[in-house]
Amino acid sequence: MTALRGSGRVEAVETSEGVVPTDLVLIATGIRPNVELAQAMGVALGPTGAIATDERMRTNLEEVYAAGDVAESFHQVLKRPYWLPLGDVANKHGRTAGAVIAGKEARFHGVAGTAIFKAFGLAVATTGLSLEAALKEGYAAKKVFIKSRDGAHYYPGSQPLFVELVYEEGTERLLGGAVVAFGHGALRVDALAALLSRGGTVEDLLALDLAYAPPFSPVWDPLLIAAQEVR
Template identity: 40%
Template sequence: MKYVIIGGDAAGMSAAMQIIKHDREAKVVTLEKGGIYSYGQCGLPYTINGLIPSTDDLIARSVDTFRNKLGIDARAYHEVQSIDPKTKTVAGQDLQSGKMFSISYDKLLIASGASPVIPDWKGIGLNGVHTLKTIPDAERIIQNLSEDIQHVTVVGGGYIGLEMAESFRTVGKNVRLIHRGTYVGKMFDADMAQYIHKEAEKQGIELILNEHVTAIEGDRSVELIRTDQNLYSTDLVLISAGIKPNTSFIQGTGITTGIRGAIQTNRYMETNVRDIYAAGDCTLHYHMVKEQDDYIPLGTTANKQGRIAGLNMAGQQRMFKGITGSSILKFMDLSLGKTGLSEWEAKQLNIPYDVVKIEAKDIADYYPGSRPLHIKLTYRSDNFRLLGGQVIGEKGVDKRVDVLGTALFNEMTIFDLEDLDLSYAPPFNGSWDPIQRAARQAMRGLTDRN
């Protein structure tokens, strides 16, 4: 059996490892547009500020390891430009030699990932204007980040925008973050995002909200960034305007796509075209709470979907159960965690909902070093099933988000949260965990209304 995989990172190589494990006769060819395989993209912001000393530290396995130790025909700088499902071939260009190639397959996996959105602003090609998605991107930023660079502007207040604002600030740069919305961290509700805003102010990061960037100006290098309201001086610009699935090459295949052009699959990672599978940031993800496909590209999901695709391609049936949208990021002294639906999302989906919000301590409040936790739970107002949780604080955020994510996976109610048997000792928790306190407050609210 000949397997061809488009993409050499998380989803693609997770699939390849399962295929060679379960099909000893497999011939596996992987086609990667870049030159680096299997690396931790989520660690890139921490190479910029030197917390991770080298981008090499992010590489899990080299191309040579896949070729020489694992027997995978791992090809670098091979850009796939088209797929022909009738002849079962993929075609493209070897970017090093310039030669075209065509490869046949018995089963094909599309794991081509996603790329940064590049706005069509004037001056987008000036020196000092960057995006961050790959190791070469990070290395260009590091090379550009000399002592002469004093003022850095980050455009976009999502995951990468916030992480990069932190990274630039921790190396002593003056940081401005421009965001077109009313608040940064749109994965959170506005009342929770206020804590992010306060942290930015505390750390000396300037937030510019409700302004749209229209142009970048300078001679050869960036000097100014223009919005629809103001003009700002800057030495470097990092654009974090979101990502888009790399799916342009599937045109004409008949493969069904959805949000942002991401590929739709069934729960076994099969597309609607026979013997073609898809996984990772180029695909849609079934959201267990929304009970519909969504597009939330995260590294954990890419690895999981890739593994499941590889198992199914090799004849080991395994179903992808879906996501709850669990995520966490670090922003200066805060951890920002979310899973499931925010209040805003529940409202958009016309789900009958209610919310509860509390401030608690991450550990026993009498134990030295306790820190405040801000928790907001969203739950259905008809059957009290948990819909989501947002947690922001200095410590203990990851534990609570993971508990809430597990609760969502198991369709628990706010009443069930109180019954959970969670670990307790004063250095680690209070006798009632903060999420249980939130659940109890919601239950008291129900009693008061009744």
């Protein structure tokens, strides 16, 4: 993108490949950890460019802790440092660091990479690795994709819901997943996040006793339908 065009509102986007008419532009410029002060103190950075910490949020300097968007986390799927600058992660960092400073036994156990956002009426939730990311990491990864509903098909108001599962071929270890829904049904991703944190498999997902009532789910929950597709 080289320029926005319009009179009083955006009407087109100018790119290196030409001009695209539009009435809406979403700009995601990205962020970077603000670590200049830490570097000046001699605090070590990790491979992500954020501050390296252990599970107690300690840095390489005695009595110096890091928490929040400046600090790395441990990725439970990749098994290495990962930068996930989200509010809930920052709060857990801070709670862990505060407890340790106060002399309590506390550890931050890492992240699965779980996130959710809303685009107009659509909720998009992800956790773990996408198929593309898993293949790039060297996994023999495959995926399944299913369309279901967030309630019984006959229940008034039920809406479409989509599930994608990414798993390792052979072991069937879960590597990631996504849920897209028109509402809170997307929070099903949290069940996948819990399994990822424990190295769960497709079989573990199939064994879950998930809640059912027609306003909230089909008899077979969409997560279970997706897991069955692996077989």
